[in-house]
Amino acid sequence: MRSTSLLLFIVIILSSCSTEKKAIKAFKLGKYQNAIDLFKKTGNSGKANFFIAESYRLSNRPKEAEQFYAKAGGRGFDADSIKFYYAQALKANGKYDEARQQLESLVAATSNTPLKDRASAEINGIGYLAKLAESPSYYKVKNLEAINTPASEYSPVYLNSELYFTSSRGDGKIYEAEGKPFTDLYKVTTKGANVEMSTLARLPEGINDNVRNEGCVTFSPDGKIMIFAKGNSEKKKGGGADVDLYISRFRNDVWSEPIPININTQFKNESDGDAKNFSWDSTPAFSPDGRTLYFASNRKGGYGGTDLYSAQMDSRGRFTRVRNLGPEINTSGNEMFPYVAEDAKLYFASDVHPGYGGLDLFVVKRANGKTQIKNLGQPMNSNSDDFAMFLFKPDRGFFASNRDGGKGDDDIYTFINEDPDLRVVNYYLQGITYTPGKDGKLQILPNTKVNLLDGKGDVMQDYVTGNDGKFLFRVYENEDYNLVGESSGYLVKRQGYTTRGKSVDPSTLKELLTNITLDTMIVLEKIELDKSFVLENIYYDFNKSNIRSDAAKELDKLVQLLLDNPEIKIELGSHTDSIDDEAYNRQLSQRRAESAVSYMIQHGIAAERLQAKGYGESKPIARNTNPDGTDNPEGRQKNRRTEFKILEVGAVTKPVEGDEQFEEDRYFRE
Numbered sequence: 001m002r003s004t005s006l007l008l009f010i011v012i013i014l015s016s017c018s019t020e021k022k023a024i025k026a027f028k029l030g031k032y033q034n035a036i037d038l039f040k041k042t043g044n045s046g047k048a049n050f051f052i053a054e055s056y057r058l059s060n061r062p063k064e065a066e067q068f069y070a071k072a073g074g075r076g077f078d079a080d081s082i083k084f085y086y087a088q089a090l091k092a093n094g095k096y097d098e099a100r101q102q103l104e105s106l107v108a109a110t111s112n113t114p115l116k117d118r119a120s121a122e123i124n125g126i127g128y129l130a131k132l133a134e135s136p137s138y139y140k141v142k143n144l145e146a147i148n149t150p151a152s153e154y155s156p157v158y159l160n161s162e163l164y165f166t167s168s169r170g171d172g173k174i175y176e177a178e179g180k181p182f183t184d185l186y187k188v189t190t191k192g193a194n195v196e197m198s199t200l201a202r203l204p205e206g207i208n209d210n211v212r213n214e215g216c217v218t219f220s221p222d223g224k225i226m227i228f229a230k231g232n233s234e235k236k237k238g239g240g241a242d243v244d245l246y247i248s249r250f251r252n253d254v255w256s257e258p259i260p261i262n263i264n265t266q267f268k269n270e271s272d273g274d275a276k277n278f279s280w281d282s283t284p285a286f287s288p289d290g291r292t293l294y295f296a297s298n299r300k301g302g303y304g305g306t307d308l309y310s311a312q313m314d315s316r317g318r319f320t321r322v323r324n325l326g327p328e329i330n331t332s333g334n335e336m337f338p339y340v341a342e343d344a345k346l347y348f349a350s351d352v353h354p355g356y357g358g359l360d361l362f363v364v365k366r367a368n369g370k371t372q373i374k375n376l377g378q379p380m381n382s383n384s385d386d387f388a389m390f391l392f393k394p395d396r397g398f399f400a401s402n403r404d405g406g407k408g409d410d411d412i413y414t415f416i417n418e419d420p421d422l423r424v425v426n427y428y429l430q431g432i433t434y435t436p437g438k439d440g441k442l443q444i445l446p447n448t449k450v451n452l453l454d455g456k457g458d459v460m461q462d463y464v465t466g467n468d469g470k471f472l473f474r475v476y477e478n479e480d481y482n483l484v485g486e487s488s489g490y491l492v493k494r495q496g497y498t499t500r501g502k503s504v505d506p507s508t509l510k511e512l513l514t515n516i517t518l519d520t521m522i523v524l525e526k527i528e529l530d531k532s533f534v535l536e537n538i539y540y541d542f543n544k545s546n547i548r549s550d551a552a553k554e555l556d557k558l559v560q561l562l563l564d565n566p567e568i569k570i571e572l573g574s575h576t577d578s579i580d581d582e583a584y585n586r587q588l589s590q591r592r593a594e595s596a597v598s599y600m601i602q603h604g605i606a607a608e609r610l611q612a613k614g615y616g617e618s619k620p621i622a623r624n625t626n627p628d629g630t631d632n633p634e635g636r637q638k639n640r641r642t643e644f645k646i647l648e649v650g651a652v653t654k655p656v657e658g659d660e661q662f663e664e665d666r667y668f669r670e
Contacts, residue, residue, distance in 0.1 A: 046074035125354030150408035154400035166215035229282035296336035304332035349387035357383035423506035477503035492564035577636035589615025
């Protein structure tokens with residue numbers, strides 16, 4: 001009898017060990033639901049509770065993780081991390097006081113500085129909620145019941161009276177990370193928030209497939225380009241890590257076969273030595289003008305978790321200049337689901353910026369060149385995940401949430417903003433690129449690239465003009481910019497522009513939406529050898545050659561011109577009027593030219609690109625005296641000038657095979 005009991009005990013132990021091994025393997029493969037089911041069979045140990053809690057967290061179910069984090073632990077586990085995630089689970093369940101207690105205990109005990117900083121930020125965030133509650137909210141929220149099911153519906157996008165969204169409502173293969181069917185893209189005809197369910201349709205095969213998740217779609221303003229996320233195939237390791245962005249174009253009334261876009265990230269899998277994509281690139285959103293793509297990624301070089309990035313789409317439809325949106329927006333946690341509204345405000349979801357729990361919705365406002373981030377408050381946010389905002393009018397739109405009271409998992413909600421003072425003012429800067437004609441009159445210069453730079457010198461937008469030479473940029477009130485124009489065979493032209501003093505008071509407007517267009521122009525000079533360009537306002541004290549502060553400002557512009565046009569070499573020429581004798585004037589002008597050249601060398605221009613030349617009084621452009629012999633001050637002033645002329649234009653180096661630019665161009669040629 002005793003031997004039978006012992007044998008049974010051994011069988012139970014071996015069975016438990018086998019189950020635990022399977023559970024750990026499932027966890028490592030990212031099959032979190034399988035891991036949960038298996039670990040629940042191994043008993044109620046601290047180890048089992050830890051892996052169950054982690055599986056719930058990593059499959060975005062923090063509420064369910066709470067009870068398991070409370071009992072997680074044991075040798076080999078980081079007690080500080082467990083306490084932190086336990087606090088986050090408490091917060092997700094609306095238990096803010098209990099979460100604060102856990103966080104304060106963690107801050108007092110841990111020696112892990114990054115974790116202590118995150119815990120302190122969470123404590124401050126909980127305190128922020130009380131202040132947020134004091135602010136009035138004009139939002140009204142309603143579940144879009146007609147479209148939601150017990151499955152997951154999220155990422156709503158409205159285009160041409162159709163609502164596109166992502167859903168796991170299918171009955172196909174199960175995605176083992178979450179224990180739910182794979183998600184697909186759907187569309188349905190709507191009039192605002194009034195859904196015509198008889199038109200519900202799954203997007204065609206090719207866009208959707210049965211072995212991967214598709215989701216988070218965005219469209220160019222004309223509806224002809226679709227970019228969406230696709231990933232989570234069973235053929236790759238790492239569970240939900242392999243998510244890429246795909247592009248499809250609408251041609252001949254059908255969507256083309258989607259292909260990965262060139263900004264997806266390639267990492268190296270050190271375990272097998274193969275180059276594979278192990279980054280998560282998802283939640284794309286086009287800007288209103290269709291020239292910028294925003295997305296979330298956990299690529300290397302970010303601030304932690306998933307960060308928000310932008311990429312520019314050029315005139316050939318390719319994406320370049322991928323840029324992290326920076327530490328003001330991105331945190332050590334997860335920022336995702338970006339969306340840029342018509343008024344250029346950026347909306348996004350974050351689980352670290354001060355919020356109610358899980359993902360909260362935030363808006364980024366620009367004011368005087370700086371960003372301000374604001375939580376949208378309740379009822380837009382809850383202690384659950386609130387994300388994927390989309391406005392189909394300035395005061396109403398959609399978002400997704402898995403809050404209590406929904407029809408299932410993630411649901412789509414509609415909202416309206418009834419703020420009586422809501423006024424949307426959009427500022428645009430339009431202009432035309434010109435060049436002087438042979439007769440001196442300005443003529444339109446087509447096919448010119450124009451960049452809009454912010455006050456820090458970063459490129460905000462770019463534009464390639466057509467035959468009409470016109471360009472258009474979105475700008476903001478009370479900001480300083482630089483416009484940079486480039487065209488083959490012409491000097492790169494840089495000029496400032498400010499919107500200071502050009503804004504309107506929204507309280508004086510009656511309409512909900514007002515567009516204000518400002519005007520400018522850019523004149524590009526053709527590159528011609530020996531053609532002279534007069535530098536305005538380069539003055540010297542009488543009989544002196546040192547650089548005055550007012551002259552330095554003008555020489556700084558020439559320095560910038562040479563930096564913008566690295567292929568040219570110039571002569572800097574100084575001229576005088578006819579006062580004093582010719583030899584003295586030539587010597588004085590030579591000293592002045594050399595002084596200006598020395599200044600430019602000190603400010604980063606290579607000496608071999610500069611040549612100083614003093615012309616004295618030998619090349620007047622106006623009379624120094626009047627016909628009657630009297631003095632002509634205006635003419636003398638014109639003659640006391642500084643000019644530059646182009647002596648040499650260097651050859652432009654063409655990309656060769658193996659060069660990074662060549663390879664990028666070949667990607668798009670193919």
